Amino acid sequence: MTPDANAIAQTIQLSVTPVFLLVATGSLLNVFTGRLARVVDRSRVLIEQWGTTEGREHERLVAELRVVDRRMDIINNSIAAAVACGIVVCLLVALLFAQAFVGFNLGAAAAWVFALAMLLLLASLLLFLVEVRLATRTIHVPLELLELEEMGWRKRQGGR
Known part of the structure; x- marks a missing residue:
């Protein structure tokens, strides 16, 4: 291998971790857009009923x-935070x-950029958690349904 080929091979090896992060971010974006689609669908139903x-x-x-x-x-x-992370x-x-081919030591810059990517991913996940919590807090099962189900369950259990 020539020195350039060695540098390319080492750079590709160093890039594997960030590329896995990119794949994971893409998967998260898929989940986020699926949730967004469901929320948009729900809003359309509510708007029709308004x-x-x-x-x-x-x-x-x-x-x-x-x-x-x-x-x-x-x-x-x-989604914006996840895209920014990507x-x-x-x-x-x-x-x-660039570090491999220009010859500058960009290690500190790469470390800061990696930390920024992690912070953006963290922000994206925290926002997702907030949205999921908000969604679950707003889902209300009417109490009457719960009482009817409980009464039916008690009757099936022999009146206990």
């Missing part, structure tokens, strides 16, 4: 629309190759 409701039902629907709108904002921010990881790989 004109047909009155009173308490209308208030409940408007409250849910507000939550759905907030969830869309949070998911969009999570861009920074690509920059990291470019820095590693």
Whole structure:
């Protein structure tokens, strides 16, 4: 191998970890966009119902629309952070190759860029957690249904 081929091989080896991070970020983006699609679908259903409701039902629907709108904002921010993470990881790989071919020591810059990628990934995951928590807090099973199910279960168990 020539020295250039050795440098290329070493740079590719160094790039493996950031590339795995890029693949993981892409997988997360797939999950995030799937959630966004579901929230958008739910908002469309609620918007269609908006004109047909009155009173308490209308208030409940408007409250849910507000939550759905907030969830869309949070998911969009999570997606933006994940995309920024992917861009920074690509920059990291470019820095590693630039270091190999230009001859400058870019190790400190690469370390900072990697840390930035990790922070963006962390922000993305935290936003995702916030969105999931918000979604689960807004799902309400009517108490009557729970009581009916419990009563039916007790009858099946012999009245205990």
